[in-house]
Amino acid sequence: MAQFQEMMRQQLESSMHTELEKLLDTAKAAEKEVSKKDFEGFKNLYHRFLQVKGPSIEWIKIKRPPEDSIQPYDKIAARGLPDNVADSLNKLVVVKLNGGLGTSMGCKGPKSLISVRNENTFLDLTVQQIEHLNKTYNTDVPLVLMNSFNTDEDTKKILQKYTHHRVKIHTFNQSRYPRINKESLLPVATGLAMTGQNAEGWYPPGHGDIYASFYNSGLLNELIAQGKEYIFVSNIDNLGATVDLHILHHLVSQPNGKRCEFVMEVTDKTRADVKGGTLIQYEGKLRLLEIAQVPKAHVDEFKSVSKFKIFNTNNLWISLAAIKRLQEDKAMDMEIIVNPKTLDGGQNVIQLETAVGAAIKCFDNALGINVPRSRFLPVKTTSDLLLVMSNLYSLDAGSLNMSPKREFPTTPHVKLGSSFTKVQEYLTRFESIPDMLELDHLTVSGDVTFGKNVSLKGTVIIIANHGDRIDIPAGSMLENKIVSGNLRILDH
Numbered sequence: 001m002a003q004f005q006e007m008m009r010q011q012l013e014s015s016m017h018t019e020l021e022k023l024l025d026t027a028k029a030a031e032k033e034v035s036k037k038d039f040e041g042f043k044n045l046y047h048r049f050l051q052v053k054g055p056s057i058e059w060i061k062i063k064r065p066p067e068d069s070i071q072p073y074d075k076i077a078a079r080g081l082p083d084n085v086a087d088s089l090n091k092l093v094v095v096k097l098n099g100g101l102g103t104s105m106g107c108k109g110p111k112s113l114i115s116v117r118n119e120n121t122f123l124d125l126t127v128q129q130i131e132h133l134n135k136t137y138n139t140d141v142p143l144v145l146m147n148s149f150n151t152d153e154d155t156k157k158i159l160q161k162y163t164h165h166r167v168k169i170h171t172f173n174q175s176r177y178p179r180i181n182k183e184s185l186l187p188v189a190t191g192l193a194m195t196g197q198n199a200e201g202w203y204p205p206g207h208g209d210i211y212a213s214f215y216n217s218g219l220l221n222e223l224i225a226q227g228k229e230y231i232f233v234s235n236i237d238n239l240g241a242t243v244d245l246h247i248l249h250h251l252v253s254q255p256n257g258k259r260c261e262f263v264m265e266v267t268d269k270t271r272a273d274v275k276g277g278t279l280i281q282y283e284g285k286l287r288l289l290e291i292a293q294v295p296k297a298h299v300d301e302f303k304s305v306s307k308f309k310i311f312n313t314n315n316l317w318i319s320l321a322a323i324k325r326l327q328e329d330k331a332m333d334m335e336i337i338v339n340p341k342t343l344d345g346g347q348n349v350i351q352l353e354t355a356v357g358a359a360i361k362c363f364d365n366a367l368g369i370n371v372p373r374s375r376f377l378p379v380k381t382t383s384d385l386l387l388v389m390s391n392l393y394s395l396d397a398g399s400l401n402m403s404p405k406r407e408f409p410t411t412p413h414v415k416l417g418s419s420f421t422k423v424q425e426y427l428t429r430f431e432s433i434p435d436m437l438e439l440d441h442l443t444v445s446g447d448v449t450f451g452k453n454v455s456l457k458g459t460v461i462i463i464a465n466h467g468d469r470i471d472i473p474a475g476s477m478l479e480n481k482i483v484s485g486n487l488r489i490l491d492h
Contacts, residue, residue, distance in 0.1 A: 009051070012185055012186075013050060015186060016043070016186060019186050020043070020178070020187070023039075023178065023189060024036065024192070026190075026191035027192040031192060035176070037175075038177065041175055041209070041212050042175070042177045042178065045177075045205070045336060045352045045354070046180075046352065049338070057282070057293050057294070059294075059295055059298050061282060061283065062281075062282060062289070063282070064281060065279050065280060065281045065286055065368065066281060069279075069281070069286050069367060070266065070310065070367075070368035070369070070370055071368070071369050072370050073246075073369055073370055073371045073372060076246050076247060076250045077246040079246070079249070079250070081245055082249060082253070085137055085245055086138060088245070088248050089133060089139040089245075089248070090140060090141070090227065091228055091229040091230060092229075092230055092231075092248060093141070093144055093230070093231045093232070094130055094141060094144065094231070094243060095144045095145075095146060095214075095231045095233045095234075096112075096126055096234060096235075096236040097234070097235050097314075098112050098148075098151055098155060098236050099146060099150065099151055099204045099207070100148075100151070100237070101150050101151065102114050102423075104380070104381070105385075105422065106422025106425070107422075107423055109151070109154045110150070110155055111151075111236070112145075112237070113154065114423060116385060116388055117393075117395055117400070118395060120395075120398075122237055122239070122379075125239065125395075125400075126143065126236065126398065127162050127165055127167055127398070129398035129399055130143050130167045130243070131165050131166045133243060134167060135166055140168065141167075142167065142169070143168070143170070144170045144172070144214075144223075145169065145170070145171045145172075146171075146172060146173075146210055146213070146214070147172070148173065148174045148176075149173065149176050149194065149204065150204065152171070155171065156171065170219055172213060172219050173213065173217070174204040174209050174210075175212065175213050176203075176204065177202065177203055177204075177351070177352065178201060178202060179200070179202065179203055179343075179349040179351055180352075181347070182348040182350055183348075187201065188349055189201025189202060197345075200344065203351045205351065205352065205353050205354065206337060206339075206353030206355055207235075207314075207355060208355045208356050210356050211326070211332050211356075211359065212327065212332070215323065215324065215327040220320060220324060220327075221324070224321065224324065229252065229319065229320060230248070230251055230252070230319055230320065231317070231318050231320060232315070232316070232317050233315070233317075233318060234313075234314060234316070235314055237380065238314070238315065238376065238379075239378075239379060239388055240313075240375040240378075240400070241313070241315045242375075242398075242399050244371075244375070247263060247265075251317055254365075258365055259319065259364070259365065260319075260364075260367050261319040261322040261363035261365060261366065262316070262317070262322070262359075262363035262365075262366040263317040263366075263367050263368075263369055264313075264357055265312075265316070265317075265369055266310040266312055266368045266369070266370055266371070267370065267371050267372070267375065268309060268373065269305050269308065269309055269310060269311050270305070272413070273311050274304075274305070276312060277289060277291070277311060277357060278308040278310060278312065279368045285361040285366075286360055286366045286367075286368065287358075287360065287361045288312060288360055289308075290335070290337070290355060290358070292337050312357050313375060313376040314357060315375060315376075316357060332359055332362055333359070334354040334355065335354070335355075335358050336352055336353070337353040337355060338352060338353075339351040339352075339353050373410070374409075377411075381416075382416055382422075383414040383415055383420075385423070386430075387411055387412070387414055387436075388400060389433045390434070390435075391435055391436065392436050392437065403437060405437050406437050407438075412436060412439040412440055412441060413440070414441075414442045415442070415443045415444070416442075416444050417448075419446065419447055419448070420444065430449075430450045431450060431451050431474065432450075432452045432453060432454075434450055434454040434456045435453070435454070436456055438457040438458070438479075439458070440458055440459055441458075441459040441460070441461075442456060442459075442460050443463075444463075445463045446463060446465060446466070446468065446469075446470070447464045447468065447469040448469075448472070449470075449472065451471065451472055451473050451475070451476065452474040452475070453474055453475050454477075454478070455476070455477040455478070456478055457477070457479035458479050459480055460478045461483070462482075463482075464485075464486070465484070465485070468485060468486040469486065470483060470485075470486065
């Protein structure tokens, strides 16, 4: 039986290689070279995908990480900063993951170009933050954007507006991998062109692809030659992911033999974060455990806040020299995430992906740092957008800071209904963003609009049933209120 399965695997792999060669034959010369490199990575992933038997984790082997492998942020910050902060900063590169589109928020083009605060986009805020660092400390911290084929063209057009800012900006592209048919396990695309039906045949393979594509682009070696030592990687939509001088100092001040090659910022789990990946000790190494790897019988245990108390913010600090070593030794090992999708025509496909944090087990002296929740402020939905546009935060040199007027440091829980999903529609429903300084919880459902200068406090629930409409009048103050039914105030 095992022999038969091995024969089938080899046959499939051989068919895949033939199909990939056919796809390469449809390419123009320049495109062919890039795709060749991409396909090498894909072949490796596909080979491992066919080898996998059962779950990649044996639940019984999972242990809690040793105490010293996850340090509290306060302990790192207590060491203070050196006089020569500039020396540390000049060893740093900021990398933002910029491969995603704004489709889930009803926007066309790259997500990083959505306005989030005072007409500033995610990208504007990032550039402002790094420029402020470079001006304050007289340093040269560059910004690197990892684009995907979905975002590259639009991002490059917009970069021209930053030419007079004090930030050098580089870009490189994530790989482009073929989606595979769920039944045949072979590519659905018939050519390399991104037109017609073929456009749906390709995908960027998750942010775990950063190591190979950064290395293949030549940019990694270029930055090492300039004396850069660490990258700080984060999602561009995490507005809390600013350069932290204490973490940077901790990294660059380690003695050579004990150099920490990888830091993962984690933070305490709340009920809202039950699906976030967590750090575990597995076979003597620190390892990222994602919900996709958890056997069904243990999913509830994984989600429990009592057993797994922290989750990965995807703010990572990684040694450039270590990435180079692991790439050249072909020692980068990340679990495969099998992501099922249905194409517009109804065809079922799978995408083979990897996650950047999963490589933590390959690096020496890896460390988790338990950071304040304020370093995790992702904007995934318009509910998140409402929070960051409100007076809960003030904007200072591209960084959002919680208002000192808020008496408790936690952010309110906001849940906006389907009428608010798309950014354009959401914006038309607020004449101005309500005062939310004393808000704990807001739920809004149905056809609801807000007048100017509304104030929301405590727990506020507003539900317009189907066919009804609720207009919250200008200047209203709602404190611990449930509003339902129909409410329209018309000008006389």
